Amino acid sequence: MNVYRTKAELKAFVASTRAGGKTIGFVPTMGYLHEGHASLLRQARSENDIAVLSIFVNPLQFGPNEDLDRYPRDEERDLALARECGIDAVFMPSVQEMYPQQPLTSVIVHQITGRLCGASRPGHFDGVGTVVSKLFHLVMPDRAYFGLKDAQQLAVIQQMVDDLNFAVDIVPCPIVREPDGLALSSRNVYLSALQRQQAVVLSRTLAEAEQWLHRPEITVEQFLKLIVERIQTAKEAELDYAELLRYPSLQPLEPQQKTAELGEKLILALAVKFGATRLIDNRIFESAEG
Numbered sequence: 001m002n003v004y005r006t007k008a009e010l011k012a013f014v015a016s017t018r019a020g021g022k023t024i025g026f027v028p029t030m031g032y033l034h035e036g037h038a039s040l041l042r043q044a045r046s047e048n049d050i051a052v053l054s055i056f057v058n059p060l061q062f063g064p065n066e067d068l069d070r071y072p073r074d075e076e077r078d079l080a081l082a083r084e085c086g087i088d089a090v091f092m093p094s095v096q097e098m099y100p101q102q103p104l105t106s107v108i109v110h111q112i113t114g115r116l117c118g119a120s121r122p123g124h125f126d127g128v129g130t131v132v133s134k135l136f137h138l139v140m141p142d143r144a145y146f147g148l149k150d151a152q153q154l155a156v157i158q159q160m161v162d163d164l165n166f167a168v169d170i171v172p173c174p175i176v177r178e179p180d181g182l183a184l185s186s187r188n189v190y191l192s193a194l195q196r197q198q199a200v201v202l203s204r205t206l207a208e209a210e211q212w213l214h215r216p217e218i219t220v221e222q223f224l225k226l227i228v229e230r231i232q233t234a235k236e237a238e239l240d241y242a243e244l245l246r247y248p249s250l251q252p253l254e255p256q257q258k259t260a261e262l263g264e265k266l267i268l269a270l271a272v273k274f275g276a277t278r279l280i281d282n283r284i285f286e287s288a289e290g
């Protein structure tokens with residue numbers, strides 16, 4: 001497995017791979033890899049000739065009061081996992097290498113970024129769009145793999161790829177969960193024992209939501225009230241948002257609409273804080289019509 005820290009080294013590797021007519025599968029990450037990342041790496045490995053992983057904690061996507069400085073890192077463990085998953089090349093640039101000067105250009109996707117994490121974390125998706133487009137230009141992948149846990153990020157990247165004609169297929173990958181249902185996240189390590197116990201409230205609420213969604217008389221507003229009440233049963237939980245939206249447009253629904261009459265793809269998205277740790281999870285419903 002090759003580890004590259006400079007754009008020049010990576011570009012040389014990509015050029016020779018492309019010259020040999022080989023396909024490239026790409027998994028962009030911020031490191032501190034877990035089984036969720038490993039599932040993306042294995043899929044990239046199995047569907048392409050060459051699999052590339054990037055590890056870069058991107059300062060552009062963190063707000064001033066967010067966890068950039070304390071974002072967990074473990075280079076050695078990440079490289080061991082990448083090796084185990086059969087990755088051919090890892091790109092691990094420094095901040096100076098990625099942003100040698102203050103960038104004056106950013107990639108901004110409108111509308112889809114106005115709600116959910118885009119509303120709670122202003123500027124976050126501008127940072128994601130900008131770094132992912134830089135990475136796509138460097139890695140030139142045929143396919144890029146993104147987890148559905150960050151369903152809004154996936155929608156933003158797909159829109160960016162469509163709007164800007166990037167020659168890459170975006171591959172959505174299922175959420176990987178702990179045995180009790182908690183979605184895997186690099187941020188789970190911050191949870192205290194009690195918070196960890198109560199954090200299952202997200203996945204349990206999403207599981208229970210299905211039956212509420214299909215109740216014949218329930219409106220979007222009443223449905224969301226049930227969701228909020230369920231989250232509040234966890235004493236350590238502080239709700240950031242609970243929203244039911246169209247997916248992938250993330251356009252809102254009418255509060256008085258009956259959920260059972262919604263014949264379109266929907267997302268129920270949750271963000272919940274446990275102390276300083278903010279967890280997200282979601283469930284996509286093909287249609288609420290029952």
Ligand code: PAF
Pocket residue numbers: 028029030056058061128131132150153
């Ligand atoms: O999902 C992530 O880890 C990051 O947002 C990404 C896509 C690697 C961009 O920094």
